[in-house]
Amino acid sequence: MTVAGTPLSEAANGSILRITGIDVQGVLRRRLLDLGFVVGNAVEVLRRSPLGDPVAFRVSNTTIALRREESSLIYGERIGGGRDE
Amino acid sequence: MSKFTVAFAGNPNTGKSTLFNLLTGLRQHTGNWAGKTVITAEGEFTHNGHTYKAVDLPGTYSLYSNSADEEAARDYIIFEQPDVTLVVLDATSLERNLNLALQVLEITGRAVICINLIDEARRLGIEIDLKAIAKRLGVPVAAISARSEIGIKQLLDQIERVATGAVTAPPLRITYSEEIEQGIAELTPLVERTVGSRYPARWIALRLLDGDDSLLASLKEHMERKEAASSKEVLGHGVTACH
Numbered sequence: 001m002t003v004a005g006t007p008l009s010e011a012a013n014g015s016i017l018r019i020t021g022i023d024v025q026g027v028l029r030r031r032l033l034d035l036g037f038v039v040g041n042a043v044e045v046l047r048r049s050p051l052g053d054p055v056a057f058r059v060s061n062t063t064i065a066l067r068r069e070e071s072s073l074i075y076g077e078r079i080g081g082g083r084d085e
Numbered sequence: 086m087s088k089f090t091v092a093f094a095g096n097p098n099t100g101k102s103t104l105f106n107l108l109t110g111l112r113q114h115t116g117n118w119a120g121k122t123v124i125t126a127e128g129e130f131t132h133n134g135h136t137y138k139a140v141d142l143p144g145t146y147s148l149y150s151n152s153a154d155e156e157a158a159r160d161y162i163i164f165e166q167p168d169v170t171l172v173v174l175d176a177t178s179l180e181r182n183l184n185l186a187l188q189v190l191e192i193t194g195r196a197v198i199c200i201n202l203i204d205e206a207r208r209l210g211i212e213i214d215l216k217a218i219a220k221r222l223g224v225p226v227a228a229i230s231a232r233s234e235i236g237i238k239q240l241l242d243q244i245e246r247v248a249t250g251a252v253t254a255p256p257l258r259i260t261y262s263e264e265i266e267q268g269i270a271e272l273t274p275l276v277e278r279t280v281g282s283r284y285p286a287r288w289i290a291l292r293l294l295d296g297d298d299s300l301l302a303s304l305k306e307h308m309e310r311k312e313a314a315s316s317k318e319v320l321g322h323g324v325t326a327c328h
Binding site: 031061 | 180
């Protein structure tokens with residue numbers, strides 16, 4: 001399955017994205033859905049750890065950190081926030 | 086005097102344990118779930134002359150992601166079948182919290198939704214339509230603040246109504262896509278024949294469609310244990326008869 005949009009791992013700090021697709025299967029997909037990474041939901045990129053991985057996201061009023069392994073498979077389109085590049 | 090069992094379910098950080106401690110006070114003890122390194126607490130409280138055994142399930146976001154915590158919470162609700170499952174939600178992030186509520190309600194209608202931190206939500210200007218939520222979910226809903234001890238009596242009244250059977254609701258029925266519903270329709274009679282009417286067949290069929298191996302393993306283990314227990318009983322009678 002290919003999904004349109006930017007991987008969350010590539011989104012700039014402070015930007016807000018609406019999730020367009022999740023390219024993960026099985027138990028991990030279930031876990032991400034339970035945490036609020038659901039298509040249509042908004043996610044804010046909060047900050048990066050010193051080495052750039054993991055990245056903290058704000059989703060459904062909670063801060064969740066994801067490794068690149070997961071965040072690179074969640075796609076979204078930017079709907080606001082952050083600096084323009 | 087009958088004693089009811091109330092299981093406390095909820096996301097982490099919803100004040101579930103604050104409520105549990107408030108109700109049970111010092112009448113509680115902690116222990117481990119059988120075979121699992123998941124810590125649990127049990128306690129007791131009384132209301133209107135009824136005694137309740139309170140069981141604090143591990144705080145989880147879901148019952149489906151197969152961590153030890155979630156398996157323990159799920160297995161308790163399905164196999165121990167508490168008289169009431171109390172789902173504690175954080176009023177300030179209901180959307181996230183309702184995920185677990187929906188999962189519990191698909192298993193059992195013997196539940197009360199407890200919206201905690203209602204004072205905090207009011208401070209943040211969040212308005213919650215309790216009647217609309219109760220109507221949509223089909224079970225009693227109470228708004229409380231465990232920390233400020235607001236709404237506790239009303240909550241206990243609702244727990245009593247469900248425990249005594251004054252209100253009964255079937256498990257919440259969510260209609261899925263045609264393909265999934267077809268799968269459920271095919272599987273449900275098989276599930277009913279295999280596990281009997283004691284367990285929610287539609288829900289088990291749904292989990293099987295999702296490929297939930299962990300539930301399958303628990304179900305198998307539970308049924309074997311029950312079989313072993315009943316065959317042991319028969320053996321016991323035989324031995325007595327020989328004497």
